[in-house]
Amino acid sequence: MDYAIGIDVGGSSVKGIVLDAKGVPHGKSINKPTTNESRDAHKDEITATTLAVINELLQHSYPSHETLRIGLGIAGIVSPDGIVVAAANSQDDYQGTNWRKFLLEHYSTKLNPQNLKIERDVIGGTVAEWQNHLDKSHGVVGSQDVLLNVVVGTGIGVGAVINGKILRGADNFSLEMGHIPVSYDAAKNGDPCATPIKGCFELYATNKAIAKYVRDAWDRKNEDVLKRHFRDRDRITKHDLGTLWKMAESGESAVSREAFSWAGEHLGLLLVTLIHTFNPRVMVLGGGVVETSPLFKDTAVEFAKQHSLEPCRRSLQFYSSGFGGMASARGFALVALGQTSIL
């Protein structure tokens, strides 16, 4: 039986899984942070973490006698030949990294070039979610239905399956939703993100946006629970999402609850744009923020329902990701195995 490693290289962590040709996991999946520091990761940290994940999977989960196949997903914009064109949530030195060359050199004795597939990260998750919803057990979508996969973590990734194929656009740069301004006023007067565009959704609906909201409210709200835990406002980062949600959920921190709700409304606004543009049948929501906070997801969905045209949302169904944080890695293993018809 054929096997493949699926790897999801994110800004904060690298995730990996081994699947067999039937899509069944083999051994344990892995999730390693790219850096233990609060800053974005450097190129060397990202590549070293990726190799560590692949090596661990090879050692413990991948059958040694089988042909090596790797599907690799990269956060950011990636050229068709596997070079990082732009990646907002990592250090500048990461841009230009040639993943294809790097991996083929490193595994030169094991990896045949045709068995290495490299794509934008969100494509892997979309492959996995589409396959999941197409499966007879789920039966949610037909082969010609429209599915959108929205992933919210450090950045925002959106994948679309239309007319049975992944939407790539003219140059493989479609659905850059994280870098669309949330509003006309934000476009004129908002903060810039890593791109020249001001007021992007990434600054309003991601883990770093939630952390910034809480930091900005530090003096204004003067919450004891935050001060006791973090001591200094600048110590609150995107890595503290779980802690902030626990404080919000328990009712200890009203500011944290406000932050998740505020970010959820902005995600809802983004969903309205997607609904009016694509008139989809299925919308899957996943990623670290969605998985951490039900309030964030519920607020977004409710906002989208209230502010979208009825004909556009009629028969639209919202789902949570079927595979959580491993969706993208899982999808890339399927891509490497050739187990998808939508690419």
Next chain:
Amino acid sequence: MSFVVGLSSGLQSVSGILLKIDNGKFEQVGQVSEFMTPARREDINDQTARLQLCLNQLLAVNDIDVSQILAIGVSHPSQVDSKSGKIIFNAALNLRDFDLVNAFRLRLEHSKQPSIPSFLIRDVSAMALAERELGAGKGKDFENLIYVYVDFSIGSAFILNNGLYEGHRSVAGEFGNLIVRPRGEEGNSGLRGVVEAYSSRTAIAREIYRNARRLGILDFITGIANINEDNAAERMSIDLLKTAWKQEKVVGQIFDDAAEVLGLGVANLIQLLNPQAIIFGGELIEGIDTFRDNVINLAENNSLRANIEGVQFEKASLTPNAESFGGAVFAGRHALAMNAKAPKRHSTIT
């Protein structure tokens, strides 16, 4: 030799075009036929009668026998479901989930004509198809194309992955209802802060009228009978709007503001769909070059470099007959696919 007919089922007029199909390519035959009588409000029998008159005139003028017609495509404003051939909702005709294709078939039943497959398509989708095949995009093989319509209303249609994209229920492309100013002005749909509420001809003309009254600069609208805030767009011609722009600084400012919102909306579409080209259609954006240039400039400034590089901006070339052309192309493509034994999803005219 085969022909296809495109009929534009507008509320002010009905028009039709005959296209010849040769090796999968379309070519216009004769002139556009048009009936200028406005539809009677809430009277669908009147609407199908106008379509029938237009079809018969088209056949008579071009001396074509009905047996030579491969398919008929009817384009219609408002929300339509091209998969079922139904109008989802049309406020002016008071229609909801109405099977226009079937109603047309019933009207023609008495003529004892041979069966002709017929199809319904949203007007803006028809415009996109027409411009791609026969208009501004002809010969350029755009696989990913956005058509942006800007006049009394604002809409869009997409060619994605080399095919017309209409969404799950054929209501994709609601560009006029993208929210760009949350809690802002209310648009026709009732949603607040949408592109159409700032950048349509209706919104611009209303704003000009309000400012003209407020500032007492009424020279350019003096002589327009019974003009008021609600009918300002219908009463102000494109030439008058151009004149007003030259005469009054405030009118230029209103157009600039409208271009800013529209440019941002177009940038959002570019980020979303990464197209090869954008074609602008509609009397307002085709007729006022400076307005269109400003929109393009603002769209470029609000897009990521990777997305905007290589995007071609074009002005539509088939207005005001693009709907008829597009209806014919849509019907022709479906009929050819059916002949190639694709699954049948159509009604027929007996």
